[in-house]
Amino acid sequence: MPTSLLYATGLVKRVSTATGELTILDDVDVAVEQGAQLAVVGESGSGKTTLLGILAGLDLPSAGQVWLDGAEITALDEEQRARVRGRSVGFVFQSFQLIDSLTALENVMLPLELRGDGRARQGAREFLQRVGLAARTTHYPRQLSGGEQQRVAIARAFACAPKVLFADEPTGNLDTRTGARIADLLFNLNSEEATTLVLVTHDAALAARCGATLALEAGRIAGVQR
């Protein structure tokens, strides 16, 4: 069994399209140690998001294996993968993915509630305070700016102390200044919580803040920088 917190080998992802089979990932290997930060970069359509989804256990590869926090998630069914996610994984998405019908506080409470945490409300409040939104707990997503929504999403991601945080273009929907603040918040919390970070981005500056960068090109690894 690999010793890395996140380890993937020989990942291939193919999909059937009207024009034939399309290979999105082709023989990709990844290893991320506990507490490390990896940026995945590449052009649109290079397979970054697909790779993130497979590494996080949201999707299965056509071939290859993934180990996450000691479990070979590619050998698990969706029920078991969901448990691994709930235990070990946090997410931050480009489009925030907050639930419109819930307040900021309820959105952050959600993973804690699913885990059966009796202190969900208190824990969520603490994290909202840490991301600077203590005064906006009762606001709904549509009443918050893009930057505020992403802060709520970051609070939600860290609320249940994940071992690995997957971030998919976390600043992609934000202006430069707000994006920079969000990036600061993300990296600060990451180091405070000693979380492993896997970040998909177009932003070279953001990628540069990570300890390692993996470049994808047409589904294949074009280079790795440490």
Added chain:
Amino acid sequence: MTLALVLRFAGRDWRAGELRLLFAALLLAVGAVSAVSLFVDRLQRALVVESTSFLGADRVIDSSQAIPERFRDLARAEGLRVVDVVSFPSMVFADSNSGRADGRSQLAGVKAVTPGYPLRGVLRVADEPFGASRVTSGMPELGEVWMDSRLFPALGVAVGDQVLVGHARFVVAKVIAGEPDRGGFSEFAPRLLMRAEDVPGTRVIQPASRIEYRLGLAGDDDRLAALKAAIESELAPNYRWRSIRDTGQDIARALERAESFLLLGGLLAVLLAGIAVALGANRYARRHFDHVGVLKTLGATPRDIQWGYTGVLLVIGIAGALIGLLLGALVHWAIIAALGDYLPRSLPWPGPRPLVVGLVTGFICLLAFALPPLLGLRKVSPMRVMRRDLAPSAAPFVTYGFGVVGSLGLLIWYSGDVRLTVAALVGGLVAGGCFAVVALVLLRGGRVVGMQAGSMWRLALAGLQRRHRENVAQIMIFGFAIMLLLIMVLVRTALIDEWRAQIPEGTPNHTLINVAPDEAASVQSMLESNADWAGELTPMTRGRVSAVNDVPAAQWSRRIRSQGVSEGERGPGPRLRSERPVTFLARLPDNNLVVEGEWWTETPEEPAISLTEDYAGHLGLALGDSMAFDIGGLPLVAKVTSLRRIQFESPQPYFYIIFSPGAMAGHPVTYMTSFFLPPEKKPFLNELLSAHPTVTVVEWDAIIAQVRRIVASVTQAVELVLYLVLAAGTLVLIASIQSSRDLRLKEHALLRALGGTRKLISGALVAEFTVLGAFAGVVAAAGAEITVWALNSGIFELPTRLHPWLLAAGPALGVAIVATVGYLGTRKLVFSPPITVLREV
């Protein structure tokens, strides 16, 4: 997921308005079904009470032998109320000692009753013969009699005078104008009502006297059934157990049809509400794809999702069912209050069934129609949070399978009628398939036409074609809802017309019998100059069957019994050996239809007879059978050459047995006829009976009025159910438009953002809904025509005909309803800033 978490999720979804459509649909399902069931249950009980007044009791036991004391004791032990009724013909004499009368006599139908009579229905009395009548709760005192109006001129007596019945003398206390259980054709003799306790004093009951004993019973159905079970083995062959369904076929058939109709209405309301629930649940599920995607990334397992949403559904189900029941109860009270004038004064309380029906309907609707789309949520890929195009693949077979099985179970349980249910369901599925094809063809055709149209229509038709899958579904749903409404309107109209046709205004309300041949001309002329309508005089005599196919009648009856079906077990019906009126006619009577064999076109050489089909059926008689009769002591043999069906049952007498003309040559006959006399001309009867004291007048007014009252009540109930189905149909339309609202909103908001004017967008919306409504109307009209044809011919046994106006009315109705509801439901997007709309969706 814990219950607390499920409740929290349900609360949050409710607060966000996500569950409201589903909840409203569920409320309507439970509310409509329980309101219909409650009302129908109470109305049926009331109608049964009303119609049982025809029997004067809930059930009766008839016999030509005295009713055993044991029956009475058992009935009382069951907590039933009982009365005894003894009927027999007897001569009544005016008491010449009273000073005014001159000792005239008249044959009367004596009815002697015990206190408590009648158990159902009312007695009507008048202070003078043929005078205005009123309801009374009393009955003759000991030593008193109440007499039919026509006995007064026949005997030459007045109220207060004395008459003799056998050896006893009685005071005539009142004029009896109506009794609930006045017999049919056999009881022509004018009525004399007295107390049963007075009968022994008359000494008229002798061995071999023609007496009918009747025990009237009233009480709960369960107790009546228990009594019947207890005495069943002792009934046949001497005692007959009868309920309203065994008597007065016209009323029974009207009730059966009304029940079928109300049932059909209830079924359609359930189906419509089910569709509304399915649409609401679909919308809820679609709006939760993202929600579920996020939950899964946060660690929710498919099982968590499945049980979580099932839990939310259960919470909604319990709340919806309970509030729906309350709503149903309120609606049914409101209906009763609104229809107060038309309903019986005191409606009996409902049984528990309507409430159970409402609750079970709610939960089955949820399980069959709402659970499948929600269960689909467990398949939402967590990757959807990054790639929104990943919608869960639908499993239509399972989804529709749930709905079909659920509907089938619900309908069979609700109706208790597998035939009606399977017919409705198979019809519905076939219609659905046809609708889909027609809708697709119409949409394609619309696109072609749209290319040549103005921009508004082009936009609308292009949109319809682009979303053709959703639109075919929507046309089917609209079409189905409109079709169900049209079906209800058509069947209701046919039913009510049929009922009203049974007793049109001016229906003959008197029958005149015992007209001697030498009086015929004079009677006919009096009737023609005084009655508003008078029929032709028909010859008649009384006869008894002595043999069938050379087998003596008694043996023939035994043979039928030995075949395992006794006369009694065939249901109450005419008895072979009873003496009954017969006639001979050249022309088939108007309300008769020959169903087997042929009516004689000219006088046949051999005597022929025509029987009613129920008479023949009861007694095992068929075409070609030879029947021997004893008519006034003279023998007559004739062959059965045709079987007839009485088409419109009315209180008019009809003949089980009609001879061919000439068959009865040489036999003494009297004549009978029917005529209509309005209430203000009633005194003419005095004049008629004074001039012809030996003729007998039978009045049918009370029965006609009773039938009319029942028809009016049933009509009200039928119309009410129609309105409830209309409400359910409208909710389906709203739910359907709501469920497609998001898609339309997004598309049109984008168009507005790209520069489309409000006028263009609102015009395109109206155009789109107009086209959808028109297409739905076309399929609805076709579907309704076919279904109504099948229902009328198969279930309601009503005449079938085409309704060409439907082809115009269907689409017009579709356009009017769909365009109005659709525009009202989506106009918000026309008047909201595009950015607000885009954010919202």
